[in-house]
Amino acid sequence: MSVAETKLLTRRISSNEDGTTVPCFDPEAYLADGGYAALKKALRTGPEAVIEDVKRSQLTGRGGAGFPTGLKWQFTAREQRGPKYLLCNADEGEIGTRKDRLLLEGDPYRVLEGMTIAAYAIGAEKGIVYFNEHYRGIARQWEGMIAEAEQAGLLGDNVLGEGLRFHVKVCLGRGLYIAGEEMALIASIEGRRPESRPKPPFPAVAGLLGLPTCVNNVETLANVPDIVERGADWFLSFGLEGDHGTRLITLSGDVAQECVREVEVGACTIREAVEAFARGTLHGGPIKAVQPGGGTSAFLRGDSADALIARGPIADAGSSIGTAGIIAYEEGHSMVEAVARLLDYYGRASCGRCAPCRIGTVRTLEIIRRFQAGGAAPEDLERLKRIGRTCIAASTCGLGQSFPLPVLSALELFPEEFANGIASAQAGRR
Numbered sequence: 001m002s003v004a005e006t007k008l009l010t011r012r013i014s015s016n017e018d019g020t021t022v023p024c025f026d027p028e029a030y031l032a033d034g035g036y037a038a039l040k041k042a043l044r045t046g047p048e049a050v051i052e053d054v055k056r057s058q059l060t061g062r063g064g065a066g067f068p069t070g071l072k073w074q075f076t077a078r079e080q081r082g083p084k085y086l087l088c089n090a091d092e093g094e095i096g097t098r099k100d101r102l103l104l105e106g107d108p109y110r111v112l113e114g115m116t117i118a119a120y121a122i123g124a125e126k127g128i129v130y131f132n133e134h135y136r137g138i139a140r141q142w143e144g145m146i147a148e149a150e151q152a153g154l155l156g157d158n159v160l161g162e163g164l165r166f167h168v169k170v171c172l173g174r175g176l177y178i179a180g181e182e183m184a185l186i187a188s189i190e191g192r193r194p195e196s197r198p199k200p201p202f203p204a205v206a207g208l209l210g211l212p213t214c215v216n217n218v219e220t221l222a223n224v225p226d227i228v229e230r231g232a233d234w235f236l237s238f239g240l241e242g243d244h245g246t247r248l249i250t251l252s253g254d255v256a257q258e259c260v261r262e263v264e265v266g267a268c269t270i271r272e273a274v275e276a277f278a279r280g281t282l283h284g285g286p287i288k289a290v291q292p293g294g295g296t297s298a299f300l301r302g303d304s305a306d307a308l309i310a311r312g313p314i315a316d317a318g319s320s321i322g323t324a325g326i327i328a329y330e331e332g333h334s335m336v337e338a339v340a341r342l343l344d345y346y347g348r349a350s351c352g353r354c355a356p357c358r359i360g361t362v363r364t365l366e367i368i369r370r371f372q373a374g375g376a377a378p379e380d381l382e383r384l385k386r387i388g389r390t391c392i393a394a395s396t397c398g399l400g401q402s403f404p405l406p407v408l409s410a411l412e413l414f415p416e417e418f419a420n421g422i423a424s425a426q427a428g429r430r
């Protein structure tokens, strides 16, 4: 079977010979290629029609949680209080995920137009793009682009001469993974520690400065101009029943060539994508395991790499599509080591506000380290499961609810590797 990209979001993006993205911050080029036709159409049809179209397209958030975008916009639009805010989440801190970077550099005006349409639909006059510190260079380019867009009448008090007000600012975070979680992101923009808090109230009701706020991922917003311009039916013609459009997949881990590619939802399997785009596994061996939705998604066994890249098939296999960050683990890769590496990252990312996540990440890593060293006790297996289940049930935000997923799935799928880390097993071998 031939596996090919479907370039909707990436159709204007090109790469240098070394694989890096060619930055394109030129408003003229974007306008010449049909840019802003969608915003013009949106201004003609009105905000309600835009929300209806996005709802009908069944576009779901690409930031990990997969919430229906049109519905989120409707909740924010319904709020009577103002001013309202539109936040573009460009934190991109999830392990194995680098898709937003491609759009932020390669077709930034697409994201900006998506933001403008979203802001118009919900009634926000202010937008903020929140960058991870590691994207400092891109954030600077965005600042220049925003100034230029104001000059060109694409932002400001009279966008496209149509009386629309929309001002955008850049906010640079400090490179903390937790800052990508929407409540922590809002806290960070407000100048507070990036900490999550329980929901409700959701940002649509009480977000930035306590005001109605819509938080959307970069890729989600990049989908908006085409949906508005070409219509929901066009978008629905891509993908599978209930899961439409394309996904920007990041292929990483034990692969020959890490890369980001755009594939139609359900058009190929994980294995086909690894073979076709990442030139197979690092040493040419079989795929032992895979995380299909970034570092916080549950592991699947290698034979589940035959699942189609789409929400349903990946859920049926036992994991989630999340950010579509596909991390491959080749035969021979220790799953105890893999889990330790993930926990090291997520443990340091915990904001510490809620006890299950604050304590659970530390205890889990301590126990995993004992398995790594071959000094775990038999009871440590049960301890890991108990801590994981407690964190999933009792944590405030998605970090505490999801970091146990790779741990629990590794325990279930590769029990022998953990059994080898138990002290008595080591003694028996001597």
Ligand SMILES: Cc1cc2nc3c(=O)[nH]c(=O)nc-3n(C[C@H](O)[C@H](O)[C@H](O)COP(=O)(O)O)c2cc1C
Binding pocket: 060, 061, 062, 063, 064, 065, 066, 067, 069, 089, 090, 091, 092, 093, 094, 177, 178, 179, 180, 181, 182, 183, 215, 216, 217, 218, 220, 221, 397, 398, 399
């Ligand atoms: C720990 C954690 C980190 C997150 N990091 C990001 C991120 O970097 N970018 C992002 O768009 N969403 C991230 N999210 C999801 C956001 O909370 C939120 O759901 C998303 O930005 C909403 O946009 P969407 O509906 O367009 O996907 C994160 C969630 C959690 C729990």
